[in-house]
Amino acid sequence: MATVLDRVESRSGEERQSELLIGGRWRSGSDGRRFTIEDPATGLPLCEAVDASPADALAALDAAVAAQPDWARVAPRERAEILRRGFDLLMADREAFASLIAQETGKPLAEARGEVAYAAEFLRWFSEEAVRVHGRYQIAPDGGLRHLVSRKSVGPCLLVTPWNFPLAMVTRKVAPAVAAGCTMVVKPSELTPATAARFAALMTEAGLPAGVLNLIPTLRAEAAIGALLADPRLRKLSFTGSTRVGRLLLAATAVNVQRSSLELGGNAPFLIFEDADLDAAIEGAMQAKLRNAEQACTAANRFLVHEAIADEFLSRLGRAFEAVTFGDREGAIGPLINRNARDHVHALVSDALARGARLITGGDLPEGPGHFYPPTLLADVAPGSRLLDEEIFGPVAPVQRFACETEAISAANATPYGLAAYAYTADLDRALRLQDELHAGMLGINTGLVSDPAAPFGGVKHSGLGREGGAEGIEEYLSIHYAAIGRASPRSLDAFQDRTTAAA
Missing domain, CATH: 3.40.309.10 (Aldehyde Dehydrogenase; Chain A, domain 2)
Structure with a gap:
């Protein structure tokens, strides 16, 4: 039986040897376990995937944590260019992605092509949003202080994606994380890991540095995710899935007060x-x-x-x-x-x-x-x-x-x-x-379609927390920081005036 990465090749044709992407390197699982993916249209085995262990998940977090400081310092324009290259590469490779999506999910090829186009738009949209992260400077109402408000990367993120849109749900989370300067561990659905693996390879080709995007398909989701949420170095969870699982994950994030975005069930x-x-x-x-x-x-x-x-x-x-x-x-x-x-x-x-x-x-x-x-x-x-x-x-x-x-x-x-x-x-x-x-x-x-990368996607009540897409989507990956700046002393003001006079 073919492995899933027999189907995930670089554009040069070099075959990958493993399905876990950790620290920029494709590698085997720590305990050698694998699982089988089924073709829903036939009920027959399609391929195999490496089953990441909790130890593999923590190794992926190690890589994300190590990469975070340097990645957060990368200029917004450079992060934008990586996302734009990702968009161009994805559109150039859209037929191969559509074919893989059709195999993993069973959806007709026409629908799979539509998903690729939709997924690519998140890369393009957030390439444009990466350079629009704004702050604020103002004088306090009483005139005594200056307020400086800035936004910074949240930090290492865990992105958990579902099987029904195996490419679009990945790009909808990865693109804003990249734009905001966050590193990440991506846990794709165990039913559709090949699409996520091909996308991870594409983003590496687009120039994403090692350790920024780490990929851990697994059948042991509860153990792997539990190990990650128990680690205080992880600073954010983004999850798309059932309300039942979302509640459990939200409770788990409370221990380390991790930022959470949950896109849950609907009716x-x-x-x-x-x-x-x-x-x-x-x-x-x-x-x-x-x-x-x-x-x-x-x-x-x-x-x-x-x-x-x-x-x-x-x-x-x-x-x-x-x-x-x-x-x-x-x-x-x-x-x-x-x-x-x-x-x-x-x-x-x-x-x-x-x-x-x-x-x-x-x-x-x-x-x-x-x-x-x-x-x-x-x-x-x-x-x-x-x-x-x-x-x-x-x-x-x-x-x-x-x-x-x-x-x-x-x-x-x-x-x-x-x-x-x-x-x-x-x-x-x-x-x-x-x-x-x-x-x-x-x-x-008067429309049966509401999803658009340029619009905020998300719900209220038991349908979740936060928004994906739109100008609001990148905010989920940014934290707000405020500095109160006192007025300079007279001596400091004199020195400043002397310097500006000399410069003039």
Whole structure:
């Protein structure tokens, strides 16, 4: 069986010999353990990866700590140029990255290409933000002091990324860390480590110094991450994943009071009002529900449709779902990531049907190979159904009806999550009310896509802390420092005036 780094070659064709990148060197794990990565489209083994131990994780932190002082002193323009070279290299190598993403995640090649383009934009965006880290100088209100406020690199970071966007979630964290002057240990998902490894090799080629980016794929995530968070030299955690795991990690960061950015689960409502452009709403629903087979935290989880147009919406969305192809690499949607994910989705559908939901289309388990699940539409889903409360992470659309705006907003907010929401309406005043009243960090009005590297990504309530992307994204990797400067003594002022007079 091929190793994962048989697929991660330098641009000169030199084959890497190991999957752990520590201190600028590709190396084997300390205890020789490995694990197998499966192709979700076939259910067959794809390749192997080195399984980093807790000792390897601490070695990666040693390298990040050693590199931090010099890296923090690198000029912002130089860090920007490294990110820009990374963008150029990634775009030049986009087909190879797209092919690797398609293999590891099972997503169709067209979607994988879209992810590469999206991921690259984080490198370009933060190359521009690297030179825009501002401070402040002001006279104190009473005139007695001068205030000097500056921003500095937080320090060594742990970046934990998920499998559903194995390149974009890495660049969304690595790019601002590089721009801010932070070193890092990257722990990619054990389901998709090859994409992260290829990206790490690319950033080395772009000129990132040894030890700035260290990579530790592992099956022993709890032990490896636990060892890192227990070390006070680590100063920040950025995690994308489930709310359950996020809570545990947040508790662990409390011991050393580490800075934390958490992008957690979602339960996005998709509201369609009676004045909506139904053609646009169907298009947006397809985008928000079926992108990456709905394996995205921003995916529309629940559809709330005004009762006056609910029947027409169900009929049209049902036909659109039935026209979607799946089951092979050329399909419009790919498989779920593994068998457990597919079984979970099917259990949610079965629960809703048992509670009285009406099946419009889909809902059956297709024969193999792979972990595919058909686009499924459920009408009149009863309150209390699991898929209204849990993140589905599969191509299943539960639909409920509402009679008025107040009822729709109440239903949309009836969740502990608050990442994304969507709404279709022609009423501008209503759109502004929704921005005020919906409990979501991101809102798509008449669009099924909210993610943009130039915009702040993140949620409220149990959906996390902090923001990624936008002008706000780099702030997560900077600490604020303030100096109070007293007025110079008369002697100092005389000396200063003498020097300036002499210079004139």
